[in-house]
Amino acid sequence: MLLSTESVEKRFGGLVAVKDVTLTVNEGEIFGIIGPNGAGKTTFLNCISGYYRPEKGKITYQGHDITGKSPHQLSHMGIARTFQIVRCFPKLNAIDNIRVALIFGSGKKTYNESLDHLTRHYPKLGEDRRDPTIHQAEALLDFVRFPVSPKILAENLNTMQLKRLELARSLGTNAKLLLLDEVAAGLTPAELPDFIALVKKIRDSGVTIICIEHVMKFIMDVCDRIAVLNFGDKIAEGTTDEIKCNPKVLEAYLGEETVH
Numbered sequence: 001m002l003l004s005t006e007s008v009e010k011r012f013g014g015l016v017a018v019k020d021v022t023l024t025v026n027e028g029e030i031f032g033i034i035g036p037n038g039a040g041k042t043t044f045l046n047c048i049s050g051y052y053r054p055e056k057g058k059i060t061y062q063g064h065d066i067t068g069k070s071p072h073q074l075s076h077m078g079i080a081r082t083f084q085i086v087r088c089f090p091k092l093n094a095i096d097n098i099r100v101a102l103i104f105g106s107g108k109k110t111y112n113e114s115l116d117h118l119t120r121h122y123p124k125l126g127e128d129r130r131d132p133t134i135h136q137a138e139a140l141l142d143f144v145r146f147p148v149s150p151k152i153l154a155e156n157l158n159t160m161q162l163k164r165l166e167l168a169r170s171l172g173t174n175a176k177l178l179l180l181d182e183v184a185a186g187l188t189p190a191e192l193p194d195f196i197a198l199v200k201k202i203r204d205s206g207v208t209i210i211c212i213e214h215v216m217k218f219i220m221d222v223c224d225r226i227a228v229l230n231f232g233d234k235i236a237e238g239t240t241d242e243i244k245c246n247p248k249v250l251e252a253y254l255g256e257e258t259v260h
């Protein structure tokens with residue numbers, strides 16, 4: 001087991017967004033979290049990644065109680081999170097975006113501090129090919145099969161390119177557990193198979209993955225196991241095949257959705 005949550009609860013005023021959620025994620029698996037809009041998926045992911053502190057419950061990662069730790073503390077413990085709207089430095093090129101992540105991964109407190117460090121202390125792309133962060137960033141871009149020049153500013157990338165860049169950045173922080181927030185959203189059906197292959201390749205490289213997602217083809221293709229939330233409750237947990245025919249899940253969520 002890599003991560004477990006025990007009776008995790010998160011409230012917003014009177015609203016209980018996540019209720020008593022207990023689950024375990026095993027090392028090396030791709031674990032999906034699905035459910036209707038407002039079910040509590042993002043809130044739950046935010047509890048795991050340190051953006052929210054749960055009011056109740058406990059989160060354990062690699063045997064350590066991580067409940068209430070900050071995102072940057074968790075990031076240095078190997079937990080990385082992507083966002084549905086990709087967050088990168090728009091005025092930096094792809095390679096420098098990854099170099100910032102590499103510098104952050106090597107111990108800086110925040111991404112902004114890492115950016116400052118890159119600007120002050122590291123050679124610019126093209127100035128000094130011996131700088132190891134350039135080589136590492138190039139290798140990560142190769143790994144995610146980044147399809148355009150690494151010198152393109154992030155603000156000029158399309159959704160699919162940005163998502164690949166974000167995955168490379170997450171890997172640059174030396175992630176052992178990657179939390180993907182609707183990573184397939186905005187991709188065209190033609191782009192999906194390659195992206196699914198990439199997520200599996202990341203898992204095969206030794207990174208455990210938790211993803212929340214509405215794109216059913218993605219979920220059913222990549223996940224080993226799935227938990228289903230509904231109004232903050234976990235109503236089911238199981239393999240993709242078990243979830244596809246679980247009556248509670250069909251009633252609450254999958255109903256009319258195409259799951260094949």
Ligand SMILES: Nc1ncnc2c1ncn2[C@@H]1O[C@H](COP(=O)(O)OP(=O)(O)OP(=O)(O)O)[C@@H](O)[C@H]1O
Nearest residue numbers: 012015016017035036037038039040041042043044
């Ligand atoms: N910051 C917040 N303040 C108040 N209520 C919130 C906040 N964030 C989420 N909620 C509420 O908590 C509940 C769970 O929301 P959450 O975004 O976690 O659901 P979700 O399953 O991720 O939904 P979606 O699939 O639409 O992204 C919803 O009722 C939502 O309105």
